[in-house]
Amino acid sequence: MSELVDHRLRGAWTPEGADAAHLPAKAMRWLTERIGNPGDPARVIPPAGLRVPESSLAADAEEALRDVVGAAHVQTERAERLSRAGGLSYLDLLRRRHPGELPVPDAVVLPADPDEVQRVLEVCVRFDLAVVPFGGGTSVVGGVRAARGDKAAVIVLDLVRLDRLVSVDPVSRIAVLQAGVRGPQAEELLAEHGFTLGHIPQSHERATIGGFAATRSAGQASSGYGRFEDMVTGVRLATPCGQWRLGVAPASAAGPDLRQLAVGSEGALGVLTEVGLRVRPVPKVRRYQGYVLDGWDTAAALVRRLAQSGALADVTRLSDEDETEVSLSLSGGWKTAAVSRYLKARGVSRPCLLILGWEAQSTREIALRRAETGRLVRAAGGLSLGKAAGESWRKGRFNGPRQRDALLDLGVCVETLETAAHWSSVDTLRDAVRTALRDSFDSSVVMCHISHAYETGASLYFTVLAARSVEDPEGQWLRAKKAASEAITGLGTISHHHAVGMDHAPYLGEEIGEIGLSVLAAAKAAVDPTGIMNPGKLIG
Numbered sequence: 001m002s003e004l005v006d007h008r009l010r011g012a013w014t015p016e017g018a019d020a021a022h023l024p025a026k027a028m029r030w031l032t033e034r035i036g037n038p039g040d041p042a043r044v045i046p047p048a049g050l051r052v053p054e055s056s057l058a059a060d061a062e063e064a065l066r067d068v069v070g071a072a073h074v075q076t077e078r079a080e081r082l083s084r085a086g087g088l089s090y091l092d093l094l095r096r097r098h099p100g101e102l103p104v105p106d107a108v109v110l111p112a113d114p115d116e117v118q119r120v121l122e123v124c125v126r127f128d129l130a131v132v133p134f135g136g137g138t139s140v141v142g143g144v145r146a147a148r149g150d151k152a153a154v155i156v157l158d159l160v161r162l163d164r165l166v167s168v169d170p171v172s173r174i175a176v177l178q179a180g181v182r183g184p185q186a187e188e189l190l191a192e193h194g195f196t197l198g199h200i201p202q203s204h205e206r207a208t209i210g211g212f213a214a215t216r217s218a219g220q221a222s223s224g225y226g227r228f229e230d231m232v233t234g235v236r237l238a239t240p241c242g243q244w245r246l247g248v249a250p251a252s253a254a255g256p257d258l259r260q261l262a263v264g265s266e267g268a269l270g271v272l273t274e275v276g277l278r279v280r281p282v283p284k285v286r287r288y289q290g291y292v293l294d295g296w297d298t299a300a301a302l303v304r305r306l307a308q309s310g311a312l313a314d315v316t317r318l319s320d321e322d323e324t325e326v327s328l329s330l331s332g333g334w335k336t337a338a339v340s341r342y343l344k345a346r347g348v349s350r351p352c353l354l355i356l357g358w359e360a361q362s363t364r365e366i367a368l369r370r371a372e373t374g375r376l377v378r379a380a381g382g383l384s385l386g387k388a389a390g391e392s393w394r395k396g397r398f399n400g401p402r403q404r405d406a407l408l409d410l411g412v413c414v415e416t417l418e419t420a421a422h423w424s425s426v427d428t429l430r431d432a433v434r435t436a437l438r439d440s441f442d443s444s445v446v447m448c449h450i451s452h453a454y455e456t457g458a459s460l461y462f463t464v465l466a467a468r469s470v471e472d473p474e475g476q477w478l479r480a481k482k483a484a485s486e487a488i489t490g491l492g493t494i495s496h497h498h499a500v501g502m503d504h505a506p507y508l509g510e511e512i513g514e515i516g517l518s519v520l521a522a523a524k525a526a527v528d529p530t531g532i533m534n535p536g537k538l539i540g
């Protein structure tokens, strides 16, 4: 994996001067054939070229914040405010290339520990300041947009200084981490004690423990390690009404599980300052392998069978025909040609790539697990592409955001969205979303994969590539996203792991009902009576 990416980079994932993703000429030719000529190329505008309104933080409020965290940790300079303005969705990135009005916070506040977070919230209540908790700022649903709501000003509460491993209980296998610890740091800190979280989303390099918990994130190995909320054993939440600690036992019948109210609360109820997490021993052996199945129906049915017979690998990722074609086209080279010849010779006309990855304490354990999985794969007519295909996916699994930067620079509209459904609806949902997305563009490539599978259903993750509209690039994507969200409504969830943020808030009511919305609003009123916490997120 590359070194940690600065979480303040907002216009791109790739740091200035670093090696942006390399798109081979062959890949560009292929893309142009499929989507036509991309729109106008557009590079990231340097910060000096962006319009930033003056901070409207009142002097007495600023003074009170400084009293809590120290003068150096209340930042109102243009550059600091810009570097915490918004997340990393396609539209967020586009706004740094074709600037309109950027929602920029009035100040960035950097508390040092949970007590300072609590005291900052008290100041914000007193001065009626909106608070946007900010971890890695990788939200792709408008979760960290600096929305002021009806408040006097809006501050971003950057948790980067809460970067400690608080405790490890090796007997119970629980570690408590502060909220600002980023993915790779968490793994380093835990590895010193022989443990891992096993939570590796594609945004791992930047995203934080607090962000994972606040959004119910799912990592690439979720089939083996579980989703992030499955790992949470306890939380410490700073709310405008005081500190709230939850989680004294592995399971409890003492009423509804309120930890799960804090997990997924997206900063709308308070600030997660510490998270207790189930950890596991660092695996000693890893084995990643590629397979090919003929056609989506056969391949998706195989993943269902694996899930329902307890034979899922820790990483289970199935690409549909379009995504498989793109993977092969973008990688290029003699190996791709050899794979294509091999598949043709074996009569595979609609290849779907399946990546399986196992992580364990011994080769024997992996061999046992692979044997059962292998039997089911063979029964479905799957062909093995061997370890090389699996390793190639593992090595390239953080390349996506860098490739997106390169495509954005070239004038391509490139965005992802995700959902999940029960098995009986998975195919209908996939068809509905693909149709909605395809109908939104003159020509496009719409790809889909399953990367999180359960006994009862699976996630669906879509990637869209199209020529970017020159006249109205933002409207072009907003219309496509609306069509896809409406197609999802009633068939699946509006988000399997990206969360609600501002972008999905209009669709939440359809999913959880009016009563569900009232329950969330009541919980918010109980801990945040004046509504300072992350206005417009989750509850709208």
Ligand SMILES: Cc1cc2nc3c(=O)[nH]c(=O)nc-3n(C[C@H](O)[C@H](O)[C@H](O)COP(=O)(O)OP(=O)(O)OC[C@H]3O[C@@H](n4cnc5c(N)ncnc54)[C@H](O)[C@@H]3O)c2cc1C
Pocket (backbone or CB within 6 Å): 087, 088, 089, 132, 133, 134, 135, 136, 137, 138, 139, 140, 142, 143, 144, 159, 179, 180, 200, 201, 202, 203, 206, 207, 208, 209, 210, 211, 212, 213, 214, 215, 216, 217, 218, 219, 220, 265, 266, 267, 268, 270, 271, 272, 273, 400, 401, 497, 498, 499, 501, 534, 537
């Ligand atoms: C390229 C890319 C790839 C991605 N891949 C994945 C993936 O594989 N799996 C996945 O699940 N997600 C993925 N995401 C989405 C995103 O990374 C996750 O939602 C992640 O969990 C956010 O973590 P963060 O620290 O960046 O949070 P932020 O973006 O900073 O915040 C996200 C939300 O949580 C709130 N929040 C943050 N910290 C706290 C806190 N301490 N207390 C209370 N609220 C808080 C924020 O206010 C905001 O509403 C991806 C995003 C990008 C850009």
